[in-house]
Amino acid sequence: MAEYSTLLVPSGHTYLVQPLSFNGPCKSPNLFFQVEGGIVAPKSPNEWNTKNKDLISFVEVVGLSLNATATIDGRGKPWWDASCRDHPKLQGCFGRMPTTVVFLHCTRVKVVRLLVVNSPQTHILVWNSDSVELNYLSVNSPANSPNTDGLHIQASTNVSIHHSIIKSGDDCVSIGDQSSHISIINLICGPGHGVSIGSLGKDGSVANVSNIKVHRVKFFGTSNGVRIKTYQVGKGIVQHVEFRNLTFYDVQNPIVIDQHYCFDPNGCHDLATAVHIDNIIYSGAKGTSASEVALNLNCSKTVACTNIKLEDIQITPSKQLKSVESSCNNAHGVTTGIVKPASCL
Secondary structure, eight states, X not given: OXXXXXXXXXXXXXXXXXXXXXXXXXXXXXXEEEEOSEEEOOSSGGGSOTTSOSSEEEESOEEEEEEESXXXXXXXXXXXXXXXXXXXXXXXXXXXXXXXXXXXXXXXXXXXXXXXXXXXXXXEEEESOEEEEEESOEEEOOTTSTTOOSEEEESOEEEEEEEEEEEOSSOSEEEOSSOEEEEEEEEEEOSSOOEEEEEEOGGGOEEEEEEEEEEEEEEESOSOSEEEEEOTTOEEEEEEEEEEEEEEEEESSSEEEEXXXXXXXXXXXXXXXXXXXXXXXXXXXXXXXXXXXXXEEEOOXXXXXXXXXEEEEEEEEOTTOSOOEEEEESEEEEEEEEEESOOOO
């Protein structure tokens, strides 16, 4: 008979906690974390324990099941009001801010009904982990909250997020470097910045991202839909990515590849290296674009995008626009079925 260990946050109360870290390895092969009572972070940055800023962390845990029927509130507004990115002249501003829930070096994690609101920074982080399932997530932060990704995946494999709703001030889901076999299915996204792969290749690093599936996602008023973004100085490859059955509702940039991602005020230019983007499928996309360029494949002249496939795409202008168009730079591939706006490959 399998051995089980359960940690219960009892219902009927809301619990104020300082940063908590649950560190493995653990003796039990099956661990349950049941959140039935609410959890809230300290109400201001000065009240946080700065030794470990992230609110709830699981480190080197194998076989974890997390079920939350109550809300975990990161109380992020005081952090947002002191963000260095948004308030660079503020003395004592914060650069790195806390994540609310972190899975670090974990294996065989199953999360069901995790409810996270108002995280100071990223809501849920999966880092250097394998075999992580996240189902029925609910994330909610204001559209103007800085750097509040709903879910960020970094250096991880075999991660799935299904049947979830994410409202945030940054990417609904972002996929970082050294990640593979990621599936995002049945997601509602917005407000936010959409679903992003990257940014990759910063400071000349070597990217390796592959086997990504983004299927049946609805975007509501987001600043981007599906986006791949890389720096010019990077190396490596992004390959075998499927974007299928997407619906856009007044989305600013529905389909984007940006190989000129840049924060240099003097502008950025193609250099001798670039992250290669190869074998990317966009199939079954429909809806409305709030910008004139609904499909923008802006690739590097140094290392062009290859094996791009556009299939059955029908994106029309939002009410405030008369028409939409496609724009391609150094992007190569094929077009099948009806593609509107007309393909530029």
